[in-house]
Amino acid sequence: MVTLAEVAQHAGVSASTVSYVLSGKRSISTTTRQRVEESIRKLGYHPNAGARALASSRSNIIALMIPLRTDMYVPVMMEIAIAVAAVARTHGYDILLLTDEEGPDAVRRVTGSGLADAMILMDVELDDERLPLLRGADQPSVLIGLPADTEGLTCVDLDFRATGALCVEHLARLGHRDVAVIGEAAAVYERHTGFAERTLDGLRTRARELELRLLHRPCEGGYDAMAATLARVFDERPDTTGFVVQNEAAVEPLLALLRQQGRAVPEDVSVVAVCPEQVAIQASVRLTSVAVPAQEMGRRAVEQLVAKLDGRGSDEVVLLAPELTVRASSGPAPVQP
Amino acid sequence: MVTLAEVAQHAGVSASTVSYVLSGKRSISTTTRQRVEESIRKLGYHPNAGARALASSRSNIIALMIPLRTDMYVPVMMEIAIAVAAVARTHGYDILLLTDEEGPDAVRRVTGSGLADAMILMDVELDDERLPLLRGADQPSVLIGLPADTEGLTCVDLDFRATGALCVEHLARLGHRDVAVIGEAAAVYERHTGFAERTLDGLRTRARELELRLLHRPCEGGYDAMAATLARVFDERPDTTGFVVQNEAAVEPLLALLRQQGRAVPEDVSVVAVCPEQVAIQASVRLTSVAVPAQEMGRRAVEQLVAKLDGRGSDEVVLLAPELTVRASSGPAPVQP
DNA sequence: AGAGCCTGTCGAAGCGCTTCGACTGCTCTC
DNA sequence: GAGAGCAGTCGAAGCGCTTCGACAGGCTCT
Missing domain, CATH: 1.10.260.40 (lambda repressor-like DNA-binding domains)
Known part of the structure; x- marks a missing residue:
């Protein structure tokens, strides 16, 4: 050496x-x-990194805490993580990968040991048990996601409420009156992960304003679950012509089942998805969708954090404006008989 | 503090x-x-982590280098990364997340600065430019993947050659004579990522031994690409009744297209996939598959590395034995007219 | 022309930890 | 009952870096 x-x-x-x-x-x-x-x-x-950290009390490392659960929206997590790592490097920081397995202890350990200068937390629940630690910590942190109380916190997220509103508006403009929402698995709502509830809230509020009927059904991924959910939807609301899907694992099953039932997309039924661009483009029907801008979220999170580390920047909630891209899965509602 | x-x-x-x-x-x-x-x-x-690292010249950090490309087999990468992080913690190590954007420089930087005690590299190409650095380094490292020359290196990977053989054997036993292989995108083969070529080699060798006809076609993901590929396959080999798919993004399109063409799975055509368990289970037909044991690979990589760091263990190639799980997508070949 | 100020450089004092050698009392052993 | 050996503790010397204060020399002022 x-x-x-x-x-x-x-x-x-x-x-x-x-x-x-x-x-x-x-x-x-x-x-x-x-x-x-x-x-x-x-x-x-x-x-030498250790000597540097010791002398300057700066490690030039940012800790990134990702969910251990690998069952959910994995590509989004991965994309965020990679974007975070890449952007952090351009600012001279490296990324320490933490899983949420250790829970709040990981926060204590990292802040306590000076292993990292700051943290980024993903998959934040509405009332996350790590939040009090972050508020009390002397290290800056950024959340990707939005808890119930953002007081004293910096957050970056897609504006899911606006996302929901946007989906409803699009379908309303096309003349749809009965819309079904295929949501994330019930477990996601039970964990009170903010994004799912906020999307729903946006959907409902705007639907009320525009006088659409809205039916929300959580759905596990896969074909069997989707088949059951779909059957119940048409049973309850036979005139449903619009779908909003916020569940990557349900997208393809939904399209296949609709096809199988002789409902053409977009002639008979319109589908709007909330998902990463790639999923929307690679689906069997190119999907009208609101993209989840994973890279952008990662980038903004790092930039907020670096600003704080440099003494610039302050606590702030950054909500990215959703953008709806019209593709082949949505069109005018069929004239009701 | x-x-x-x-x-x-x-x-x-x-x-x-x-x-x-x-x-x-x-x-x-x-x-x-x-x-x-x-x-x-x-x-x-x-x-204090820095002081500790300085005094002991041990950071208790393992660097994990993951591919920046987010277009390919993402869930597998993610699963490995998370497993690595979790297992590393149980041995007292944290994970530093590196993307391959910096290329070989990242290896120099990390080894040079003592930021990490060891490295795990993913997505290794057959003749990877980082390999000479690792061979020369005084830090231990483990590859997930298998380069052409493993001299002086420790590698962990699924035995893809055996995987290929296993798929062929399964289809042969069911009586299939004409088998098509839907592979990864052409770019993957061009990069000489070992696993794709080795699978193909296993498939071909065993097919020759068992006197099966094999047709290999790389395929981008998505419906359009799959449709084109499938048309060419049946054009060239009309009697094809067996498919081996090694491309997550092609699985669902393939099933949909076969269905659309009136070819029933598994009555008319059998499909065997090489993919993560979850993909095989969530597909529209539960797929007979050889699982890519991502977690296991991550775990073994860390264990090898920790052994080396403890002065135990030596350079070694760990090839995990593939296991084929029969599900609903494969059955006896139809009797040829 | 001297005070006052930059600019560029150096020496030394730590940062908080690990680790080596040394030391003190013990308990064994023959 | 003297020597060997061991368990348990301490002091001090760094590990390689950052940073503070000091200072030499050249500049601009009045």
Whole structure:
């Protein structure tokens, strides 16, 4: 291992000078800087992370806490995580991957040990038990997701309420009067994960305003569950012509079942999905959808955090505006007989 | 921040004693140990990670390098990553998440800076440019995936050659003579990602031995691509009754298209998939499949690495034996007219 | 022309921990 | 009953870096 001292000796300067070249915290003459940089390159010097962290009480690491559960909206999580890692690097930070297995203890451990300078939490529940710790911590943090009480917290999320409203508006404009919402699995609502409830709220509020009838059904993924759910929907509301789906695992089954039942999309029935772009595009019918902007969410989360670490920025809730892309799965409602 | 010294003072012992209580590297009397542990708890002490790393030249961090590309086999990657993180914690390690965006530089940076004690690399290509660095490094590493030359490396992977063979054997036993292989996107083969080629090799070798006709077609995911591929397959080999699919994004399109063409699964055509369990179970027909044991791979990778870090263990290639689960998508070949 | 100010550099003091050697009382052993 | 051996504890020396204060030399003022 090459050390600072060796670089200094090689360049004929003192250790502190090398340090200042590296950090830029004091002005250094061009000739000295070049000589030092040359030595660094020649010797293949990399500053020791531990020593740096100890001396500066900055680890340049951001902890990212992702849900252990691998059953749900996995691609979104993955996309966020990768975006976070990539963007963090451009700001000079590395990412420490934490699962929520340890629960709140992980927060204590990481803040307590100075392992990371800050945290990003994903999959935040409305009344998450980690929140009090974050509020009390001296380290900045950002949530991806929106808890019930955002006081003293910084959050980044898609505006799911607006997302719901947007879906309803689209279907209403096309003339649909009876709309069914195929939601996430019941477990997701029970955990009080904010996004599912907020979408529903947006859907309901706007439906009321536009005088649409709305029927909400949670749904596990897969064919069997979807078949059962669909049967109940048409049983209860035979005139349903519009669907809003917020459940990646239900999208394809829904399309297949509709087809199988002789209901053409979009001639007889319109489908609007809330899902990542890729799912919407790769489906058997190109789906009209509101995209979940995973990368954007990851990016914004990191940027908020870096701003805080730099002493800029403040607690703030960033809600990304949803965008609805019209594709092949939605069209004018059929004229009712 | 509470420090070791404060704990020592609170417990009425020297700092080194506290350190030894923590590390267990020297024997400590029960009464002293208890007093120290009590103080630690009361003060809420967490050892400073940086200081620890500096003094011991051990960070207790394992770097995990995952592919940036989010277009491919994402759930598998995610599952591995999460398993790695969880298992690493049980051994006292945290995970540093690296994307392959930095390429080989990331390896240099991490080894050079002592940020991590070891690395796990995913998505290894047959002739990966990071390999020479790993061979030369003084840090242990484990690959998930199998490069062409495994000399001096530790690798963990599913035995994809055996996987291919297993699929062919299953179809042969059922009496199928003409089998089509729907592979990953052409780009995957071009990158020379080992697993795709090895599966193909296993398929071909065993097919030759069992005198099956095999037709391999790479396929992008999605419906349009699958439709084109399928048309070409039946055009070229009208008697095809067996399919092996190694491409998550092609599974559902294939099933839908077969159905649409009036070919019943498994009565007319059998389908065997190589994919994660969940995909096989959630598909519109429950798929006979060889599971990609993502969690197991992650677990084994960490265990190999920890063994090396502890001075146990050696370079070794761990190939997990594939298991084929018969479900509803495969059955006896129809009698040829 | 001297006070006052930058600019560029250095030395030294830690940051909080691990670990080595040394020391103190013991208990064994022959 | 003297020597060996061991369990239990301590002090001090770093680990490699950042950062503070100091200072030399050159500049701009009045």
